Amino acid sequence: MEDLSCYHCGDTIKSRIIFDDKSFCCNGCKTVYEIFSESGLTSYYDMEAAPGAAPSKLEGKYDFLSNEKIVEKLLEFSDEHLQIVSLYIPHIHCSSCIWILENLNKLRPDISASQVDFPKKTIRVTYNSEKINLKELVIFLSSIGYEPYISLEDSEAGAKKINRSIIYKLGVAGFAFGNVMFLSFPEYFEVNEFWLDQYKGLFRWLMFGFSLPVVFYVARDYFISAYKGLRAGILNIDVPLALGVVVLFVRSTLEITFDWGTGFFDSLTGLVFFLTLGKFFQQKTYNFLSFERDYKSYFPIGITRINPEGKEESIHVHDIEKGDRILIRNEELIPVDGILINGNARIDYSFVTGESEAVQKESGDKLFAGGRQVSGMIEMEALKSVSQSYLTKLWSNDVFQVKKEDSFTSFINSISKYFTIVLLLIAFSATAFWLFLDVATAINVFTAVLIIACPCALAMSTPFTLGNLLRIFGNKKFYLKNAGVIEQLANADTVIFDKTGTITSNKKSSIIYEGIDLSAEEEALLKNTLRASNHPLSRTLYDMLAGYDITPPEEFREVTGKGIEAVHQKQLMKVGSAEFVGNKTLVPSLNTSVHISSNNEYKGRYIFHNEYREGAADLFAEFAPEYHLSILSGDNEGEKLRLENLLPEKTEMHFNQKPEDKLNYISKLQQQGRKTIMVGDGLNDAGALAKSEVGIAISENVNVFSPACDAILDASRFGSLYKFIKASKKAMTVIKISMLLSFLYNVVGLYFAVTGQLSPIIAAILMPLSSISIIAFTTVCTNLIGRKI
Known part of the structure; x- marks a missing residue:
């Protein structure tokens, strides 16, 4: 049957x-x-x-997931009705897996979202904890053939175990290759009597035996990938490689079976060994770059810690320790899991869950990292130190990814689509020609063509160039969301700057007060109102005012682009624009002003004399010859004359710009075909940052972070922005050159292969060497580019 x-x-x-x-x-x-x-x-x-x-059968296997303490350690997020968990699933291997796992909500309505990370073989599941618990979720995944690997000691243990397989395969291929070469020596040196009379058959069948694990174990991935591609109607790049291995093995087996010759077992084992060696090298190098990305590209975020004496101090998030008392201001991100101590906590977890409705919390409730406080300031106690990799994960959440076209990526995809077809046509045509002249040469030509023309070097030029530059930028305090941002930076032709907190420095402003003197009680309330805000002007004014006892407002509200208001013991304090605080008749100041009203009575204004960032004039002078420049400011035109003297002549300046005005301005430019970079402070500019091709948030060690931005630039490196963009352009040139080199490799290699001058084993050596040379070229070039920043 x-x-x-x-x-x-x-x-x-x-x-x-x-x-x-x-x-x-x-x-x-x-x-x-x-x-x-x-x-x-x-x-x-x-x-x-x-x-x-x-x-598989799972009776009792996951009973430990009934233990709440164990489950708590595994969960990324847990709230009243919602839980999020990331699970490692070894069986994820193809597009079908991704499709079914990202449609779990159609199988189980209590699962609201599922997102697969294919390279890491993980799935991030958001589910209703009232209808399905973690144990039931794991059993359900197992029931449809996707059993998770769960290790309480090390959640990555499964992945590491799988990744070590390439080392085992390399060892098997190397052992077999060495022995086959040794057994081939008698024929190489034509030891006729000894070889032909006694041990010819034994040596040949030993070589056959050594080749079996190489073909059926080491090369198995190529066969599986090729088979799956063909079944799906796709000619992927593993098809010619698998075909080359099969041809060598079948031809060699036939030769020793019918005593036609010694076969090509040396070429076969050497081919697979060098292919595996090349794959191992590529994996190690790419993992290194990925590690550098995860470790280096942390956000330049600071946090306010309240020390045992009750004084506030600004520290880096890495310095947060378990038990620290942390102050979270309005619109700040919660960097660590913790317990709410006091304050009106309304937490927006949309960055974590995608759901925009804020959650009310009370003292003693647990707060999760990734939430944003949206109702004044709160104090919390940290339960653990910060996990920077978690913040990176949060920033890269697909909920906030705007699909922006990567032309090089699409270009390579289109090449690979037709590459295998053209390669197979060349291989079969050349083989057909040589069959009329020499059968043995025809076989060599066929396998050599299939091997030498591998587009690995072409495929790796982009990820290695951009990956290494991503790491370099991170070292120099320019933190990008992903490598695709580099291409967007290189393509841009328009740069738009916010003024306050972007080209002006919050730390160097001088402030003068005009108006009715505030009572000590009013000034204390003003200080505590400003304490909850993260706007650059609020922070500057807060630092200037005298110290008062900390008395958090009972109510707090911040209106983006207008101002803030707070209530304490029935006393209302408003801070912001003249219109917001209730004075519409006041003659505008020529300088940036913050107006104050107490109990709806106008008191006066603080006038800021801005100091522009060091190097701002030089930076705009660098941009002027190549880019369309614009300034968008929410302030009045008081600084216009000073800006005209500071900035290049053709710089557009727009004042009194509300957040929606900035957004509309960028939309208008994009309709004209311009590629925009928006540089802002990450607060009032969130919409504009998200709308532009690249949104860059300037950070002055403040814990304000928005997934709307594509990059975060440390304020100390503001003057280097042009150099970063210029480096991005050079990186794209490096990619083009490496693509050209890869193309030349293939053309020259195919010439020697088609003309019968290249043996399969030499082709197997040259193929990974071409990939290694491309990696070396892109790494050296990007390192040289990085030194000039």
């Missing part, structure tokens, strides 16, 4: 189960198919034949 394979998992059927005219190997696979069928997800099987895995 013909062997049948399971419709779901592809395993050979021993005991056939028929359902819906389809064959299954067990009731588990049949049940999974039923679940998918009932939920309208049978297109899962259209993407790839037998993409699933047979569900």
